[in-house]
Amino acid sequence: MSKEGESPEFDVDLFVIGGGSGGIRAARVAAGHGARVMLAEESRLGGTCVIRGCVPKKLFVYASRFADALDEAANFGWKISLPRFDWPSLVAAKDREIARLEGLYAQGQSEAGVEVVHSRAMLEDAHTVRLADGRSLRADIILIATGAKPELPPFEGIELGITSDAAFDLKEFPRRLVIGGAGYIAMEFAGLFDALGSDVTVVCRGSNVLRGFDEDMRQAITASYTNRGIKVLLGDSIKRLASGKVGGGGQRPAAIDVVTEQGARLTADQVLLAFGRTPNTIGLGLERAGVKTDEKGAIIVDASSRTSVPNIFAVGDVSNQFKLTPVAIREGHAFADSVFGDKPWRVDYANVPTSVFSSPEIGTVGLTELEARAGYAVVDVYKARVRPLAAGVTGNCETALLKLVVDGESDRILGTHLFAEDASEMIQALSIALASGATRAGFMSTMAVHPTFSEELLAMQTPTIRYDRR
């Protein structure tokens, strides 16, 4: 479409609203193709993933894993005297790393020739963007990459709860933590706060946690968490929150009383609300430009990330697609190559791998057992429970669960689901196999690496169960 110098009536060829995963990638790649690009970010460059999502979360997960490692170290001959965890030191270390990454993103944009403005932006019409200082800019193409924010269903006392945004910067470590919701954020924060020393309760509205994941993975993580002492209330949800007693002789903030729909009464230092995320489309001027949204407020896009207005595109969490960083990045890249680089391509949403960074982790790619049974006549399911080698020495009774879902007619692997240490790393490699059309015979012909968990994937000789509706 537009290239530098071809659109003199516009101030820029591309205006990107939002400097998160999708916006940053799109801006840099478009500028690399010669486009004049401006990007507006109202908060910190890097967006949710870098500032208050994947990155700080993973740093906290790393911190939490020392708990088990320190516990088990004595079994391997280490003499460690009374380790003590200091929450403010972790928060400070996380802040330093995020500031460093933010700086790298700013540098990357500047080196690519993208002009970054630190301002809120909104649409005035299909080609005009207004900044908070009142300036208006005309753009040939506009990309909306404003992400999403925590969803907050109304209930009494909700203002006493916090979202994941605030959980990263708590002044005091919560000794008692109640979590509402049982999706990615709930399960990741439950695991890491438990390991760091909180007494954690997860309140899950559904019949089990992590709706949409393979049933065996859902059961495995619930059993594992329960075994560790995390309380998981199934089929229940938070009804109301109220201010409780002030602790420590008036020195500590008030506790929070939690009442659930099923009548449970809990006391917490913090209540984390993790009920999903809603697209950042309110107050963006979409209606003025004619951009259509769905019933959840997500921008409706086609396979090329184009909205209902031909020169306006949307990528990442703000659109009606997956809410994952690699998806936002790839959408931003495909958009920039296609519109500014004469290299049109589309994101392939089949076999998007994903992980829950619990300990052990869940790694999953492809169809769940139920999805496969709905779409295929013959489905073979292979499952293996594996006891880690180290468990023989530590006595830890946690087992890993490996699962393959296979098309019984073609032998093609339809889905792989792991509940295991480093499952996120394994699933990345397995997603390459799935995308390349791997078969179980192909798995069986691969030489194992010993001693590992994943060698069990090559050792499952006969299906645990076969579903045949021919």
Ligand SMILES: Cc1cc2nc3c(=O)[nH]c(=O)nc-3n(C[C@H](O)[C@H](O)[C@H](O)COP(=O)(O)OP(=O)(O)OC[C@H]3O[C@@H](n4cnc5c(N)ncnc54)[C@H](O)[C@@H]3O)c2cc1C
């Ligand atoms: C706690 C947590 C953990 C997560 N962990 C993972 C993980 O491990 N792996 C994974 O793949 N995904 C994870 N995610 C999801 C991931 O962070 C998002 O999918 C990803 O950041 C989406 O990128 P985006 O570019 O669409 O939006 P964002 O990264 O949210 O960026 C949008 C940006 O737009 C800015 N903005 C909004 N409105 C305006 C406006 N009007 N003007 C100017 N700027 C504006 C915002 O300030 C923000 O910086 C996690 C999310 C959370 C909350």
Ligand SMILES: NC(=O)c1ccc[n+]([C@@H]2O[C@H](COP(=O)([O-])OP(=O)(O)OC[C@H]3O[C@@H](n4cnc5c(N)ncnc54)[C@H](O)[C@@H]3O)[C@@H](O)[C@H]2O)c1
């Ligand atoms: N590891 C990762 O890749 C990762 C980590 C964190 C977040 N994310 C992304 O961020 C998104 C948001 O995470 P999330 O955990 O907030 O959302 P989620 O969609 O994963 O889970 C939301 C949970 O809230 C529950 N819920 C929704 N409304 C409710 C209500 N009114 N009352 C009680 N329960 C309710 C749902 O049943 C579900 O358990 C995820 O969908 C994911 O795409 C990814």
